[in-house]
Amino acid sequence: MKGKNRTLGILLSILICIIIMYLCTMSGISAISLQDASRIIAHEFLHLNVSMEGISNGSILIIRDVRLPRVILGFVAGASLAVCGAGFQGIFKNPMADPFVLGVSSGAALGAAIGIVFHLNTSLPGMSGTMILAFAGAFLTIGLVYNISKVGKKLPVATLLLSGIAVSQTLSAAMSVLMILNKQSMDQIMFWTMGSLNGKGWNQTLMVLPYVLVGMILLFSSARELDIILTGEDTAVQLGVNVEFLKKKVLFACTLITAAVISVTGIIGFVGLVVPHMVRMIAGPKHHVLMPLSLLFGGTFLIICDTAARSMVAWEIPVGIITSLCGGPFFIYLLRQMKKNG
Amino acid sequence: MDGNREILAFHHVAAGYGEREILKDVTMSVKEGEFVGLIGANGTGKSTLIKCISGLLPLKRGNITVCGRENTELKTKERAQLVAVVPQSYHVEYDFTVEDIVMMGRHPYMSFRKREGKEDYDIVEEAMRATNTEIFRNRFYNELSGGERQRVVLARAIAQKTKVILLDEPTSALDIHHQIEVMELITRLNREEKITVLAVLHDINMASRFCGRMVMLRDGVVLADGTPKEVVNRQNMETLYQMKLMIRQNPLFHKPEIVPIRVMEEERAKAPLQIHVICGGSGAVKLLEELDAKGYRVTAGVLNRGSSDWEMCQELHIRCVEEEPFTPITEKKQEENQKLMEDADVIVVADVPFGEANLMNLQGLEKMKGKLYFHKNALSSDYTGEGLVKQLEHIQMTKKIRYVGDHDEFLRCVAEDGVRLNEAGGELDSVQVSGGTKP
Numbered sequence: 211m212k213g214k215n216r217t218l219g220i221l222l223s224i225l226i227c228i229i230i231m232y233l234c235t236m237s238g239i240s241a242i243s244l245q246d247a248s249r250i251i252a253h254e255f256l257h258l259n260v261s262m263e264g265i266s267n268g269s270i271l272i273i274r275d276v277r278l279p280r281v282i283l284g285f286v287a288g289a290s291l292a293v294c295g296a297g298f299q300g301i302f303k304n305p306m307a308d309p310f311v312l313g314v315s316s317g318a319a320l321g322a323a324i325g326i327v328f329h330l331n332t333s334l335p336g337m338s339g340t341m342i343l344a345f346a347g348a349f350l351t352i353g354l355v356y357n358i359s360k361v362g363k364k365l366p367v368a369t370l371l372l373s374g375i376a377v378s379q380t381l382s383a384a385m386s387v388l389m390i391l392n393k394q395s396m397d398q399i400m401f402w403t404m405g406s407l408n409g410k411g412w413n414q415t416l417m418v419l420p421y422v423l424v425g426m427i428l429l430f431s432s433a434r435e436l437d438i439i440l441t442g443e444d445t446a447v448q449l450g451v452n453v454e455f456l457k458k459k460v461l462f463a464c465t466l467i468t469a470a471v472i473s474v475t476g477i478i479g480f481v482g483l484v485v486p487h488m489v490r491m492i493a494g495p496k497h498h499v500l501m502p503l504s505l506l507f508g509g510t511f512l513i514i515c516d517t518a519a520r521s522m523v524a525w526e527i528p529v530g531i532i533t534s535l536c537g538g539p540f541f542i543y544l545l546r547q548m549k550k551n552g
Numbered sequence: 553m554d555g556n557r558e559i560l561a562f563h564h565v566a567a568g569y570g571e572r573e574i575l576k577d578v579t580m581s582v583k584e585g586e587f588v589g590l591i592g593a594n595g596t597g598k599s600t601l602i603k604c605i606s607g608l609l610p611l612k613r614g615n616i617t618v619c620g621r622e623n624t625e626l627k628t629k630e631r632a633q634l635v636a637v638v639p640q641s642y643h644v645e646y647d648f649t650v651e652d653i654v655m656m657g658r659h660p661y662m663s664f665r666k667r668e669g670k671e672d673y674d675i676v677e678e679a680m681r682a683t684n685t686e687i688f689r690n691r692f693y694n695e696l697s698g699g700e701r702q703r704v705v706l707a708r709a710i711a712q713k714t715k716v717i718l719l720d721e722p723t724s725a726l727d728i729h730h731q732i733e734v735m736e737l738i739t740r741l742n743r744e745e746k747i748t749v750l751a752v753l754h755d756i757n758m759a760s761r762f763c764g765r766m767v768m769l770r771d772g773v774v775l776a777d778g779t780p781k782e783v784v785n786r787q788n789m790e791t792l793y794q795m796k797l798m799i800r801q802n803p804l805f806h807k808p809e810i811v812p813i814r815v816m817e818e819e820r821a822k823a824p825l826q827i828h829v830i831c832g833g834s835g836a837v838k839l840l841e842e843l844d845a846k847g848y849r850v851t852a853g854v855l856n857r858g859s860s861d862w863e864m865c866q867e868l869h870i871r872c873v874e875e876e877p878f879t880p881i882t883e884k885k886q887e888e889n890q891k892l893m894e895d896a897d898v899i900v901v902a903d904v905p906f907g908e909a910n911l912m913n914l915q916g917l918e919k920m921k922g923k924l925y926f927h928k929n930a931l932s933s934d935y936t937g938e939g940l941v942k943q944l945e946h947i948q949m950t951k952k953i954r955y956v957g958d959h960d961e962f963l964r965c966v967a968e969d970g971v972r973l974n975e976a977g978g979e980l981d982s983v984q985v986s987g988g989t990k991p
């Protein structure tokens with residue numbers, strides 16, 4: 211995809227994305243008519259002069275403070291995970307890589323578990339002790355993995371993956387120990403590790419955004435270099451890519467984004483693996499198309515899953531379960547397609 | 553252009569992996585506009601040298617300068633603006649199109665602020681045209697054949713607009729059509745675009761034909777450096793490859809050419825007889841070599857200088873009687889020849905066409921004590937009219953001639969003769985022999 215095609219594809223995806231966001235904001239268990247919801251959005255967010263007659267305060271509250279921020283956070287989370295997945299798949303030259311491959315999720319989960327077990331609370335608005343600990347856990351884990359695998363100035367990809375797995379397993383075990391010792395917190399920890407957008411509002415969304423923005427800028431500005439590294443590290447060096455710097459940059463950006471996102475949402479699996487994969491099949495491997503489309507599709511995918519999670523049954527299903535439920539079979543389907551195409 | 557400017561210079565370079573030093577002490581330089589071939593056996597560090605230049609492998613000692621600048625001080629991007637590398641073979645698992653791959657060559661000139669512009673597209677276009685790859689610009693690189701891929705990678709290197717292109721065995725995975733195609737492309741770049749080329753080549757003949765200069769590496773040091781004529785000689789090549797081989801002048805390109813002969817030693821004859829070969833064209837080349845390899849003491853004559861048989865004798869240091877090229881053999885020379893074969897246990901007339909000019913070769917054979925073999929083919933390429941048959945009849949009056957069908961049969965007979973002579977002693981012809989039939 212190049213030039214015009216690329217712009218067209220991205221514009222079309224943005225359009226689809228906005229429509230789906232809109233529809234998802236409309237749907238939910240409390241019946242608010244499409245027309246009412248549209249009026250609320252027009253009035254509250256676009257500050258249009260729309261009559262608010264006959265709309266209850268409750269409905270306004272649900273749309274303005276519950277559904278819309280949740281949809282936006284869902285979009286940000288999905289987009290973040292998908293773009294990080296694309297970035298990791300790039301530097302690892304491995305289509306099986308996802309944002310959690312180096313153990314960022316285990317670190318965050320352990321942090322969260324500690325927060326839950328010790329009921330840590332903060333006075334910061336919208337930021338619980340659990341979130342802070344999850345964020346710290348995520349960052350410390352990647353720092354550890356990075357330092358284990360660093361050889362001189364170099365960061366061999368294979369060592370990075372292996373130490374990621376080792377650290378991740380150890381931290382998971384530590385979390386299990388914590389859960390067994392504190393049976394009363396088990397449910398809560400389990401729930402956290404399945405990921406959910408339940409009860410998250412504007413505060414959390416605004417908190418995550420700066421990290422995500424900085425990380426995204428770093429990733430998007432590496433698009434061309436990620437293309438080149440896909441063709442081999444040695445070649446990339448010979449074409450003028452500072453491979454070691456690129457790896458560190460992508461690692462840092464992805465950690466920043468994922469740590470921020472999952473400290474708020476918990477661990478939402480499969481988005482980061484499946485979405486970039488799917489986009490690559492449609493639009494090819496070039497990152498300046500792959501990343502924006504992953505962003506849009508990842509966001510949209512998570513919104514749809516989250517809408518399903520909160521609307522299918524009377525109680526909330528963790529969205530991580532839905533993504534895996536949809537993502538798993540879909541991924542198997544893709545693999546089989548690939549096998550057929552040789 | 554300053555033709556003497558050093559583009560690449562190596563000063564006592566040592567490098568390797570872990571404890572193992574592959575390059576021990578390499579000092580050489582490549583000047584602007586040169587086409588240098590780097591040769592050496594497997595594992596002598598040719599590819600390692602390329603890795604060192606592209607900054608993939610740190611040096612243990614010494615230093616490399618690129619266009620006068622210290623290599624370690626160059627930023628990755630700066631280096632990629634000076635040096636392009638074409639690897640041996642290059643696989644890409646992802647669906648990049650040919651144009652994508654060539655455009656990657658422009659990366660050293662781009663930054664966060666500067667993206668692909670018209671100039672870059674023009675350069676890519678030109679590079680694809682130069683390599684004939686524009687016809688499949690939109691095809692996926694990983695669907696191309698080996699030769700097509702190599703052209704695409706070459707196009708990428710051209711798009712890099714560098715001073716020098718390094719090639720790491722660019723043709724080793726290709727068939728001869730594509731090998732020559734790639735080498736011709738590189739030559740054209742070197743001549744027309746004035747790009748300096750340093751190519752690791754494992755094919756000596758290819759290097760000798762296309763490169764203006766050759767550098768030979770062995771055990772991590774430069775063993776020879778010069779024109780193909782200076783480098784490709786038997787001594788150098790035998791040290792390099794540890795095998796028996798022959799160097800000859802390729803008549804088409806006027807470049808030395810290597811003919812590999814054998815690595816494993818030929819089984820030595822149990823009794824190394826002295827054998828005189830009468831030859832003079834090109835039919836005895838193989839026979840001379842095999843006899844020599846088996847350990848026989850070989851002499852030959854009379855040979856016209858410049859003939860293939862003569863070249864082989866020179867290569868193997870076989871004693872022989874020579875005559876000027878295209879000159880009939882004189883009686884004087886034949887006398888020398890007779891002297892040479894006086895003590896021979898066996899005399900063989902090899903597969904050689906006879907005409908008036910060389911019939912003299914057969915004179916006096918009847919007086920020799922050695923056992924006489926005659927290759928039947930010589931009878932079918934007889935341009936003497938009656939001469940040859942008459943001469944043979946004349947010999948046969950006093951001496952038995954054993955006719956053989958091919959050289960292998962002769963080698964078998966000679967081996968048997970050797971054993972018999974060892975047992976009986978004396979002269980072969982006095983011993984009753986089997987083998988050898990009338991024509």
